[in-house]
Amino acid sequence: MNQMNNFPSQKLHEECGVFGVYQQPDASFLTFFGLHALQHRGQEAAGIACGDGTQILCVKGKGLVTDVFEKDALSQLTGANSIGHVRYSTEGGDEIENVQPILAKAHMGSLAVAHNGQIINAQDLRCSLEEKGSIFRGSSDSEIILHLIQRGKGSLLEKIQQACNLLDGAFAFLILTEKNLYAIRDKNGLRPLSIARKGNGFAVSSETCAFDLIGADYIRDVQPGEIVKFSSKGMQSFSYTSCVQERICAMEYIYFARPDSNICGRNVHTMRRSTGRILAKKDRLQGLQADIVIGVPDSSLSAAMGYSEESGLPYEMGLVKNRYVGRTFIEPTQAQRDMGVKMKLSANASVIQNKRIVLLDDSLVRGTTSKRIVLLLKEAGAKEVHVRIASPAILYPCFYGVDISSRKELISTQMSRDDLCAYLHADSLSFLSIQEMEEAYGGSSFCFSCFSGKYPTPLYQNILE
Template sequence: MFGIWGHENASELTYIALHSLQHRGQNGAGIVASNEDYLFGARGMGLLNDAISKEQLESLKPFKNAIGHVRYATKTSSELANVQPILLKSYSGDLGICHNGNLTNAIQLRKALESEGSIFQTTTDVEVMAHLLKRSKARTNKDRIKSALRQIKGAFVFLLLQENSLTIAMDNHGVRPLMLGRIDDAWCVASETCAFTAIGAEYVRDIEPGEFITITDDGIDFDKYSYVEHPNLCSMEYIYFSRADSEFRHQSTYRIRKALGEALAKEFKHDADLVIGVPDSSLAAAKGFSTESGIPQEAGLLKNRYVGRTFITPGQEARERAVRMKLSPVRDIVEGKRVIVIDDSIVRGTTSKFIVRSLKKAGATEVHMGVSSPPLKDPCYYGIDVSTHAEIIASQKSVEEICEEIGADSLTYLSVDGMHDVYKQFGSRGECDACFTGNYPIEIVDDLLPQEKEQKSKGV
């Protein structure tokens, strides 16, 4: 997500920022812009370049305030109606709204709202929030938004754009990231600091759990709608999801990943001739592993830059096609060598199996897999599409069985303690590790995974 208030090039800057955040979602994109009188929006399916045309972007130019979103969706929700931001028109004022994360009581709230006459047009959580806001009896706009936020549970950050304000809110655990920035005289927010770099903005600080920020032409107001229970930034943001040039709490994602690789090398028990990182999110971990172990790092796998991220590609068949198109071994580097492959995680095993097979076909004598995170065993209820235990290979098989399944000569994961020791070096405040341990920090009221919830929403 990206939002900006009070800049003459708001829509253009939003478009550029979303381009730098494209790795976070590839299923759809949208921008909603505002002036003092009304809101106007554009959205579409696919990558940003396909979703928003040059003509649509031109139509947004007169507006000085904007929010934008790139959609990361499950297979069931890949439809235009679910592309954010959604734009609502009403006699009391227009509303553009988008979010990152997942509400864990959305079905419960949706049922209650529909029983009172609400009609839903999408299966997204963001529409639940919009209905709660519009039905609030609170006197001020700020109190109406706070009232709605206090009724929802889960991991979320919201951007709400109205004619005269931009509101930013984060859940009181801070699972999904959001940063505050400044460009010229305008305030902006983004899911990652790489968006600030792309537009030349200054990275000010991270939005805090439970924080409630309102930006208007009169300035910026910092408030709280809920007190922090316990900060729990998602571990997978460090490990995989975010770009290596982004920062959290002014700490480099690249340095954290490198440190995870160093920690893995200390737990690794096999010798080899070279280390290879799986492009792109594992290259920093491979560098750290190489530095700590003394085994030279080489670029033994090349990536096709025109294929999206396979972890977030909806549908297993599509993932397998993408992996085959995405990665190619370099025979001159790996032939006749004992190779250690460093990857950031193994979810379904699709990529790992292909990598091991292709490296051995290219002449590698041994292929040892090292993973710079613990075994991913449990599904995520907080906004990442790791949907069911049946889809997660570590839920079904032991480390030895996974090693055999992917065809590797050995398989070593970083321990949970080793991961948290690294986080502590970088000022950890207690990151969420639910997908590794099953310890979920936020109550899951609906007891439904995001994919199941969206299917159920269609029939509620």
């Protein structure tokens, strides 16, 4: 993003989404639909690679899935096996070489790779590979796996196992050969990846919402540290390490994923609703008096429903989202930035006038959008606005593919809770604690690192710097 002209993004961004099918007559078309269902995970670029048994063809470009793939582009992609990718770049630039899938033609055959996540030892691995003669086409961390595989020993599966063992960080990979498809998750399972059956073949996706669209039936998730191979022998499971634990990114449930997706067997809407319930219980104990509950569309609506159910306060549509705002709106002045929020969200004045409102938001990153929303509600006649954040305060960077790169950009590190409440023009402010989050989610098999500062993988000096 051009920071000179565009106001920096106020929400977090997921790095990307991956989707693939094995043994499907219309593989490229199904992958197009799958990527379309995952479009919320990345809007900068999209690509599809198809294997027809003898070769891999790849089409990719910048823009939304529907911009990159017109009918002619999909018709070129023949073959029954396919992988696709939607991208939001955090690591590597936005040049076309970094758009995925990345295709490599080697003596052992062709390989295409699509990756969601971030390899945190990418810089060290890249330097070492370059010293050994590897030449990289782009600057993305995802290309590293292709070079590591090429340098491995034994069968392709063994080479993939060796490569995965060298990677630290977050990865959900799809690897396509001329004949087979591999689906892999990192040993902490930080990024989601699910498997479904469709007819005599299979589908793999970052989120299960894509299965519903193509009529595939969910089977299970790829496990942390697992390599699932789809071949003429069907679906086979292999591991590349015994050192595994489940630490799925909590932000998938809080904000990234679609509410109709199930991640690691848990429905995203249901998880969000339970966070709203816990916030309501807390407020009841503290005697908060309010008239209505509203959520910031779309990702906070489920938490607002949960709050309403638990508190007995009516759930109202106090904010309405305009769905036709271009994502490249340029906002160089303060007045235009304020207009930018108003273009995206409108306050429903007849619902909120003279009301004491509980406003549910999924998370608080830089705080500017939340502040504008509170002001929008007050300008429209709200008597009080009590901001409730359905996650803990974000205090630390993410090294696993989400664009929180420094503590300075996080408003919760810069102000006390009271100052933050005043900054937002809110009448009160509260977050979930990490313990309450665990209670809402029913366990601790999640990554909460951006809240706790406790990371499930080793950190590297170059990242910290």
